[in-house]
Amino acid sequence: MARYVFITGGVVSSLGKGIASAALGTLLQARGYRVRLKKLDPYLNVDPGTMSPTQHGEVFVTDxxxxxxxxxxxxxxxxxxxATKTDNITTGRIYKNIIDKERRGDYLGATVQVIPHVTNEIKNFVTDGNDGYDFVLCEIGGTVGDIEAMPFIEAIRQLGNELPRHSAVYVHLTLMPYIPAAGELKTKPTQHSVKELQAMGIHPDVLLVRADREIPEAERKKLSLFCNVRPSAVIQALDVASIYDVPNAYHKEGLDDEVLAAFGIEPAPQPRMETWExxxxxxxxxEGEVTIAIVGKYTGLKDAYKSLIEALYHGGIANQVKVKLEWIESEIFEKEDPAPYLEKVHGILVPGGFGERGSEGKILAAQFARERKVPYFGICFGMQMAVVEAARHLAGIEKASSTEFGKTSEPVVGLMTEWVKGNELEKRSAAGDLGGTMRLGAYRASLKKESRIADIYGTTEISERHRHRYEVNVDYKDRLEKCGLVFSGMSPDGVLPETVEYADHPWFIGVQYHPELKSRPFEPHPLFASFVEAALEQSRLV
Structure with missing residues (x-):
C-alpha cells in the first residue's frame, strides 16, 4: 500500500514547493522506491489552459x-x-465534478457541502490510482492561511486519520528571513506559519526551512522547541546555484532520511546519486559558452517559458557548455532593425505563443536567421512564423499570413477542423471553448528519411506533445518546397505539417510540437542538444 507525503507551504508563496517535492521524489526514487507526485491547486479555474502566461507561468502539457x-x-x-491528467487537480475541477454529480442526482437529494462532499472529492483524487507505488507525494498549492486552500488542508488532515498508522507524513516548507538591521535570521514567521497549520489540525513531521545563509544550531533548536518537531527534522534549505543541485543538497541535509524515519523506515536503503552528481x-x-536569443512576447515573466529554459540548459549539459539566454521582446523588431540585437548571438529561438501581437517581429527574427545562416529553432508558433516568412520572401506570397490574426487571402497558417489521432477522427470548431479546441497531448509524426531532423532523432517515427489551435496549411507545401523549405515531418495521414527545415542552412528547424516538455537533465531532448551544439559551432565563427 502506498505511503503519502503531503507538502505544504507557509509564510510566503514562491518558496519552491514544486522543486522541493520533485527533489524529495528524486531522493526516494534513488533509493529504489516507486514514486508518484500530484499537485492540488486551489484556484477556481478548471485548469490553467486559459490563464495568462504572464500571470500563471507556462501551461505544462502531458502525453x-x-x-x-x-x-x-x-x-x-x-x-x-x-505525468498524466490524474496528477493535477484544481478547486475548479473539483467543484465542477461535484456540481455535475449533484445535477445528475448522484447525492440522492442530500445537501451538498464542503464537508464531506468537497473534501471527499479531494481525498478520492489523492488516493485513486496509486497501486504499484511506494510513495505518493502531494503538493498543496498556495500558502497555509489562504482561504481557498482550506478544503485541501482539511482533506489531508482527514486522510492522516483515515490511512493506516505510519502512512502519512507532513512536510512544511517555510521561510527564515534575514533582517539586516538586526543582523540575524528570524524564526517567528515559521513559528506563526506552523501555529496556523496546527490550528487546522495538522502537526508537521518535518520542517524544510528556506534561508539565504546557514541557520545556526541555536535557531534550529528554537524552531524544534516552538514548532513541536524533532531537532533532526528541522532541515535547512539553502539557496543553490542550480535547481539540479537541490537533490544532493537536500540529501546532505538529511531530508530523505528524516521523511523515512517519520514513516518508521529505519534503516533505509542508501540512494544512488551518481546521475545527479x-x-x-x-x-x-x-568547457565553453553560447548565447541564445529567445525572441518572444512573454519575456516579462520567465516562468512563461520554464520548460523551454530548462531544455536549453539540458542542451548545455549535453554539450558541457554554459547556455546564456538573451531575452528579446519580439515587438521591438517591428520598430527597430533586428541586426544589432541578433548579430552577436549564436542561436535564435522563437517559442510558442498565441495572438497577433509581436508576430511580425518573430517573422523578422526568422528572416534574419535564414539569411545570416544563424542556427534557428522555431517551436509551435515559431515554426508557423518561419513558414510565413518563407512564403513572403522566398515564394513571393506577399500577403501570406495566419487566420489566427483575422481573414486573409493567403492562409498559409489556418485553423484545421479535423485530423486523425490513432484510429479516430478528431474535430474542432472556431466557436468552441478555448480550452477544448486545441490539438493537445502526444501525437505521432513521420519524418522524411535522410532529413536533418530524422538524423538528430535517429529514427523516422516520433511522438511529441502538442498545444496549439492553428496548423501550417498543407496546400502550400509544394510551392514552399520548390523554394527550399523542406517539410521534413508530417502527421501519419499526411495532412498536418509537423516539422520544416532548410537543407542548405547550418541549422534551421521548425517544429509544430513542444519538444521542451519531454527534456530531462539526465536525458536532454535530442533537438535541444543538437541546437546547442550548432550554436557552439556558430560561436567559433562569430
Whole structure:
C-alpha cells in the first residue's frame, strides 16, 4: 500500500514547493522506491489552459492531453516519470465534478457541502490510482492561511486519520528571513506559519526551512522547541546555484532520511546519486559558452517559458557548455532593425505563443536567421512564423499570413477542423471553448528519411506533445518546397505539417510540437542538444 507525503507551504508563496517535492521524489526514487507526485491547486479555474502566461507561468502539457500546472514539469524533469491528467487537480475541477454529480442526482437529494462532499472529492483524487507505488507525494498549492486552500488542508488532515498508522507524513516548507538591521535570521514567521497549520489540525513531521545563509544550531533548536518537531527534522534549505543541485543538497541535509524515519523506515536503503552528481559536475564545469536569443512576447515573466529554459540548459549539459539566454521582446523588431540585437548571438529561438501581437517581429527574427545562416529553432508558433516568412520572401506570397490574426487571402497558417489521432477522427470548431479546441497531448509524426531532423532523432517515427489551435496549411507545401523549405515531418495521414527545415542552412528547424516538455537533465531532448551544439559551432565563427 502506498505511503503519502503531503507538502505544504507557509509564510510566503514562491518558496519552491514544486522543486522541493520533485527533489524529495528524486531522493526516494534513488533509493529504489516507486514514486508518484500530484499537485492540488486551489484556484477556481478548471485548469490553467486559459490563464495568462504572464500571470500563471507556462501551461505544462502531458502525453494524455492535460493542461496542467508548471510544477508537473519539475516532477517529470527530476523523476523521469511522465505525468498524466490524474496528477493535477484544481478547486475548479473539483467543484465542477461535484456540481455535475449533484445535477445528475448522484447525492440522492442530500445537501451538498464542503464537508464531506468537497473534501471527499479531494481525498478520492489523492488516493485513486496509486497501486504499484511506494510513495505518493502531494503538493498543496498556495500558502497555509489562504482561504481557498482550506478544503485541501482539511482533506489531508482527514486522510492522516483515515490511512493506516505510519502512512502519512507532513512536510512544511517555510521561510527564515534575514533582517539586516538586526543582523540575524528570524524564526517567528515559521513559528506563526506552523501555529496556523496546527490550528487546522495538522502537526508537521518535518520542517524544510528556506534561508539565504546557514541557520545556526541555536535557531534550529528554537524552531524544534516552538514548532513541536524533532531537532533532526528541522532541515535547512539553502539557496543553490542550480535547481539540479537541490537533490544532493537536500540529501546532505538529511531530508530523505528524516521523511523515512517519520514513516518508521529505519534503516533505509542508501540512494544512488551518481546521475545527479554527474549533472552537477557538467553544470559547474562548462568547457565553453553560447548565447541564445529567445525572441518572444512573454519575456516579462520567465516562468512563461520554464520548460523551454530548462531544455536549453539540458542542451548545455549535453554539450558541457554554459547556455546564456538573451531575452528579446519580439515587438521591438517591428520598430527597430533586428541586426544589432541578433548579430552577436549564436542561436535564435522563437517559442510558442498565441495572438497577433509581436508576430511580425518573430517573422523578422526568422528572416534574419535564414539569411545570416544563424542556427534557428522555431517551436509551435515559431515554426508557423518561419513558414510565413518563407512564403513572403522566398515564394513571393506577399500577403501570406495566419487566420489566427483575422481573414486573409493567403492562409498559409489556418485553423484545421479535423485530423486523425490513432484510429479516430478528431474535430474542432472556431466557436468552441478555448480550452477544448486545441490539438493537445502526444501525437505521432513521420519524418522524411535522410532529413536533418530524422538524423538528430535517429529514427523516422516520433511522438511529441502538442498545444496549439492553428496548423501550417498543407496546400502550400509544394510551392514552399520548390523554394527550399523542406517539410521534413508530417502527421501519419499526411495532412498536418509537423516539422520544416532548410537543407542548405547550418541549422534551421521548425517544429509544430513542444519538444521542451519531454527534456530531462539526465536525458536532454535530442533537438535541444543538437541546437546547442550548432550554436557552439556558430560561436567559433562569430
Amino acid at each position: 494524455d492531453g492535460a493542461e496542467t500546472d508548471l510544477d508537473l514539469g519539475h516532477y517529470e524533469r527530476f523523476t523521469g516519470r511522465s 554527474e549533472v552537477s559536475r557538467r553544470i559547474h564545469n562548462p
